[in-house]
Amino acid sequence: MLSGDNTFSAEKETLYVFLPSTSRPKVIQERLSKACKNIEIISFGKIEDLKARIVSAPPTAVLSLPKVLALFDEYSVVFSGTINGSREQKYVLLSVDKKAKLDGLATARVGVVDFLGRREMKKFLALQLPALPKFKRVTKVEDLLPLLNFKMVDAILLPDSHVSFLQGKSKLNLVATQIKDSKLAVTALAVRTPQKSNNLIQTIRSLNDEIKRLLEVEGWSE
Amino acid sequence: MKRKKMPILQSGALRLFLAFLLLMASTVLAKDKVLILRSAGAAFEEALNGLTEELGNEFVINEIILQKDAPLEFHLSIQKTSPAVVVLMDNAAINIYKDYVRALSDSSLETPSISLMAIYLDRVIQGLKRGTGIRYEIPAVVSAVNMRAIARKPLKKIGVVYRKFMANLITENKELCRAEDLELIGLELPNEISGKPGALRTALRTLVKKVDVDAIWILNDNALLDIKFIREVWLPELNELKIPSIVGAEVLVNPQLGLGTLAVMPDHYAIGKQAAALLFELLSIKNTGELPPVEHPLSVVKVLNLKQALKRLKVDKSKLGELDRVLD
Numbered sequence: 001m002l003s004g005d006n007t008f009s010a011e012k013e014t015l016y017v018f019l020p021s022t023s024r025p026k027v028i029q030e031r032l033s034k035a036c037k038n039i040e041i042i043s044f045g046k047i048e049d050l051k052a053r054i055v056s057a058p059p060t061a062v063l064s065l066p067k068v069l070a071l072f073d074e075y076s077v078v079f080s081g082t083i084n085g086s087r088e089q090k091y092v093l094l095s096v097d098k099k100a101k102l103d104g105l106a107t108a109r110v111g112v113v114d115f116l117g118r119r120e121m122k123k124f125l126a127l128q129l130p131a132l133p134k135f136k137r138v139t140k141v142e143d144l145l146p147l148l149n150f151k152m153v154d155a156i157l158l159p160d161s162h163v164s165f166l167q168g169k170s171k172l173n174l175v176a177t178q179i180k181d182s183k184l185a186v187t188a189l190a191v192r193t194p195q196k197s198n199n200l201i202q203t204i205r206s207l208n209d210e211i212k213r214l215l216e217v218e219g220w221s222e
Numbered sequence: 223m224k225r226k227k228m229p230i231l232q233s234g235a236l237r238l239f240l241a242f243l244l245l246m247a248s249t250v251l252a253k254d255k256v257l258i259l260r261s262a263g264a265a266f267e268e269a270l271n272g273l274t275e276e277l278g279n280e281f282v283i284n285e286i287i288l289q290k291d292a293p294l295e296f297h298l299s300i301q302k303t304s305p306a307v308v309v310l311m312d313n314a315a316i317n318i319y320k321d322y323v324r325a326l327s328d329s330s331l332e333t334p335s336i337s338l339m340a341i342y343l344d345r346v347i348q349g350l351k352r353g354t355g356i357r358y359e360i361p362a363v364v365s366a367v368n369m370r371a372i373a374r375k376p377l378k379k380i381g382v383v384y385r386k387f388m389a390n391l392i393t394e395n396k397e398l399c400r401a402e403d404l405e406l407i408g409l410e411l412p413n414e415i416s417g418k419p420g421a422l423r424t425a426l427r428t429l430v431k432k433v434d435v436d437a438i439w440i441l442n443d444n445a446l447l448d449i450k451f452i453r454e455v456w457l458p459e460l461n462e463l464k465i466p467s468i469v470g471a472e473v474l475v476n477p478q479l480g481l482g483t484l485a486v487m488p489d490h491y492a493i494g495k496q497a498a499a500l501l502f503e504l505l506s507i508k509n510t511g512e513l514p515p516v517e518h519p520l521s522v523v524k525v526l527n528l529k530q531a532l533k534r535l536k537v538d539k540s541k542l543g544e545l546d547r548v549l550d
Contacts, residue, residue: 022543022544023543023544024543024544024545024546026546027542027543031543046275046491048275118276118278136499137495137499138492138520138521139489139491139492139495139521140492140521142368142544143492143520143521145367146361146363146364146518146520147520149361149363149364149367149398149401149402150361150398150517150518152517152520168371169367169370169371170367170402171402171403171404172401172402214543
């Protein structure tokens with residue numbers, strides 16, 4: 001599920017983007033490419049594709065969630081996005097009509113967008129929740145809603161910034177439950193060789209607000 | 223005849239290497255096997271990619287593509303490899319497996335199966351005691367919620383024309399729509415409608431003019447989407463009634479055809495991933511005698527006929543980023 005072709009021109013810096021967001025990868029690629037004319041951009045919809053491509057054609061930089069960036073040893077974060085002035089946002093549970101029971105999580109079924117792959121995601125979620133429920137993993141943010149529509153889960157787990165997207169789309173009475181100490185770090189930029197990536201770093205840093213919203217950040221922080 | 227003496231294993235490294243080989247071999251032997259029977263084609267390959275990527279290297283996966291000798295090859299393969307699970311992609315594959323199961327001397331020998339990409343799956347897998355799967359049809363609630371999300375025009379009542387044998391499907395869809403504050407209103411036609419476009423025309427006009435529906439959900443039913451019906455009923459009526467419609471195939475939203483407004487279709491890669499999750503679940507409860515329930519597809523691909531959507535749906539252009547393709 002790559003967007004665009006995969007041939008790079010020799011001079012251009014390259015940026016791979018992988019964001020489990022409410023926008024389609026193709027749209028992110030098109031809009032980001034228009035905003036960064038000097039950078040070759042490929043946006044991925046699947047973590048498996050990103051992993052494979054980083055091995056076969058390492059890019060100058062990767063824009064993704066820090067948890068994803070941590071999978072790639074050769075890349076180090078140069079700056080992070082912020083939402084409401086913070087580099088992290090809360091993970092919340094969303095359920096229909098009544099709040100999710102945190103003390104009953106171990107026997108619950110919870111839907112979540114998988115951005116790390118089955119095993120890594122399970123490890124990550126074990127650190128986020130007081131008990132590990134049975135997970136139903138989906139590939140896109142919007143796929144969380146059918147899980148509730150079809151009563152396949154008791155609740156869905158998502159970052160705070162995605163709650164309004166689903167509440168705006170659905171007429172279900174979606175009720176949020178805060179989870180103590182459960183947080184997801186916001187989109188960040190990681191580069192392979194900082195000294196050789198100045199142009200790319202500056203370009204991403206100076207993106208306008210509309211593009212930053214597309215990348216699900218409000219600002220950048222060193 | 224002179225026999226060659228086997229060399230004695232004196233080297234520690236060699237012993238270690240052989241031990242490693244044995245360990246690897248036993249690991250391979252310990253892996254569960256999955257046998258896939260599928261049709262050829264891009265959609266099936268996409269589903270297969272999703273399935274195999276998700277299963278990773280935890281299983282030995284064998285695949286048979288449907289062709290002339292497939293039934294025999296499949297029967298031999300299932301006997302030879304004793305798979306833990308059989309994955310069946312499309313109606314033909316399911317029927318081949320059902321033939322195999324019917325011929326078993328002992329029904330307890332039936333291998334658990336996961337069926338996908340089959341039309342009217344619940345009916346087709348009847349008779350498979352250890353069968354579950356993922357339906358292929360996208361429920362109206364998913365399609366309508368996605369249309370409502372990009373429309374400025376209010377969307378509350380959705381009309382659908384269906385044949386009698388689909389009555390249960392419509393009842394289930396009405397229930398799912400209700401929870402999303404959508405009203406699905408169906409008009410039933412007899413099962414045999416061939417050569418009778420008048421009944422479809424009357425039903426459509428009733429839904430739009432008398433019931434005042436906001437959009438039409440067009441089912442993927444070969445009889446209702448017969449070329450004669452498309453030419454004589456769907457195209458002229460929808461154009462005259464100026465009503466947005468939801469369809470289940472990309473070709474129907476082609477702006478040159480001008481039939482559908484929004485196509486909402488299964489995401490085949492995601493279906494493969496969903497099937498893998500079902501497979502893990504199936505294996506985790508295999509000794510309990512339970513069976514995971516048949517699931518709806520969770521992920522969709524959305525394609526919009528922009529020109530028509532601007533006129534009939536008053537589409538919110540800021541929401542176009544949520545669509546997979548916008549045709550103009």
